[in-house]
Amino acid sequence: MLVVEDDSDLREMVAETLVDEGYHVDQAPDGQRGLHLGLTRPYDVLVIDRRLPALDGLDLITRLRARAVAARALILTALGTIDDRVAGLDAGADDYLVKPFDLDELSARIRALCRRTADATExxxxxxxxxxxxxxxxxxxxxxxxxxxxxxxxxxxxxxxxxxxxxxxxxxxxxxxxxxxxxxxxxxxxxxxxxxxxxxxxxxxxxxxxxxxxx
Structure with a gap:
């Protein structure tokens, strides 16, 4: 699992929640670091903030998809309009969760993405x-x-x-x-x-x- 979020408190909270549920979690504070990790390490799910330093979350997902990185991607963002959701999904995201969010809902969405990953063909x-x-x-x-x-x-x-x-x-x-x-x-x-x-x-x-x- 990779969590890319520039808010250190939120990033740590999300990471700790996922670790408590048994996931191995890497963290990245900006899009450039997220891109490096996404290209060099295998992940089942990516949790990516929309607005990131160095490289925007949508650009990050687009670049990962261009390199055929097939990990499921969940966008976390304060931008919750229909147009924002469409832009995120069109960029290659699999799910979209608007801030503020409930950690239980985040966990449920990640479990659903993990199930989809397990069912996907190689x-x-x-x-x-x-x-x-x-x-x-x-x-x-x-x-x-x-x-x-x-x-x-x-x-x-x-x-x-x-x-x-x-x-x-x-x-x-x-x-x-x-x-x-x-x-x-x-x-x-x-x-x-x-x-x-x-x-x-x-x-x-x-x-x-x-x-x-x-x-």
Missing amino acids: ALRIGGGVLDLGLRDAVLPDGSRVPLSAREFELLRVLAARPTAVHSRAMLRSLVFDEAAAASIVDTYVYYLRRKLGRKVVRTVHGLGYRMGAL
Whole structure:
């Protein structure tokens, strides 16, 4: 469990409540630290404040989803309008709890998110096929498996995590090939994926970048 909250008293209170219920809890005081922990450690549930220093809570969730972090995310916020809730859910949150809140309700919502995590399959749908996140390969509609290199898998996972989003070459280079000097490496790996999985697996959006296709 990861709690990202800049109010130290509230963060400690939430963390202590969750620890008392048997969860292992990490804490982050700002969005940048939350991003680092979310990308480097596995969590079932993320509890994230909406207004955070360094990186806003919605931006944090968006960046984690872009890197295919599948942990359930609960937003804590004083912003409770319908538009605020819609923005949070559209950013990739799974639930939204408005401050002030009751700790018993928070605990119940987290238990519900944990149940959803346990029921979730370790795969991302790609048209008629899937990307197996456990075995890190692609499963074609006929059931046959295609092994992927680490970079091929990561590129496909980023695209499949947000299948309707268009990712620029610069964004994909930053997310998947951060040590590469040129964004052209993205084109190279798109070519590799199409060669292995068919030309429809990654769609080119001319002038903008790439988005998920289908197997």
